[in-house]
Amino acid sequence: MVESYNEQTIQLLNESILQDEFNDAKQNEIAYSGKISGQEVLEYLLDGVDLGNAHILDVGSGQSYDLLCGRMKPKQWDVLEPSPERAKGAVEDIIGGWSENIECAPYKYGGIVCWGTFCFVRSVQETLVEFNRVLLKGGYLFMDVVEYSTMPLAQTVNSKSFVNFIKLFGFEMVNRKEFGPPHHKRVGFTFEKFEDFNCHRLRMPQVDDKGNINNFLISRDWFMR
Numbered sequence: 001m002v003e004s005y006n007e008q009t010i011q012l013l014n015e016s017i018l019q020d021e022f023n024d025a026k027q028n029e030i031a032y033s034g035k036i037s038g039q040e041v042l043e044y045l046l047d048g049v050d051l052g053n054a055h056i057l058d059v060g061s062g063q064s065y066d067l068l069c070g071r072m073k074p075k076q077w078d079v080l081e082p083s084p085e086r087a088k089g090a091v092e093d094i095i096g097g098w099s100e101n102i103e104c105a106p107y108k109y110g111g112i113v114c115w116g117t118f119c120f121v122r123s124v125q126e127t128l129v130e131f132n133r134v135l136l137k138g139g140y141l142f143m144d145v146v147e148y149s150t151m152p153l154a155q156t157v158n159s160k161s162f163v164n165f166i167k168l169f170g171f172e173m174v175n176r177k178e179f180g181p182p183h184h185k186r187v188g189f190t191f192e193k194f195e196d197f198n199c200h201r202l203r204m205p206q207v208d209d210k211g212n213i214n215n216f217l218i219s220r221d222w223f224m225r
Helices: 007-018 024-031 039-047 062-072 124-134 159-167 218-224
Strands: 056-059 077-080 109-114 135-149 171-179 184-193
Touching (some): 109 124, 124 171, 135 159, 135 171, 159 171
């Protein structure tokens, strides 16, 4: 049986991160006056829910760690960062790893922050499955997507369609806020995990010639009956 992935292809894509010399700390200092891009929006989203003493996973902030999580201490906060350049000097216990393969037990976190990162992940679907796996039911995902950009590196999505798409992975929207200049329009979201990932949701429903509904999932396809 042919594997569903090509290790050489994945390695090529990984090299774009592993050998990246981009330093977000310098960008924050020069371009954003000592803040992270969209920090006010992220703080607005974080303030919109009660995280209690939730264990938080910060995905891809690198050297933005102190700016990103300083307001939330003393909560326990882990940082997932695959880039050696951005991991360098960020925090002593930074987790070296990938959003597509988070090395931890299921249901470890009550919240995930993925800010300014999701538009650069290698695999959107694998990332969302992993976010679901490590997040407690009822836990929150704080993230942003890029709606339009003149920067070719950023994956862009239609934010309204994305809300329907991410529901397939067990997340429901709680809050949203648009921000950013016309040349790089972004939307910040708060999502809540309402169920464990169900691969059945990714199978297309279809009515056959006998009136049966193939791939029927009642929570998604109830209206087809």
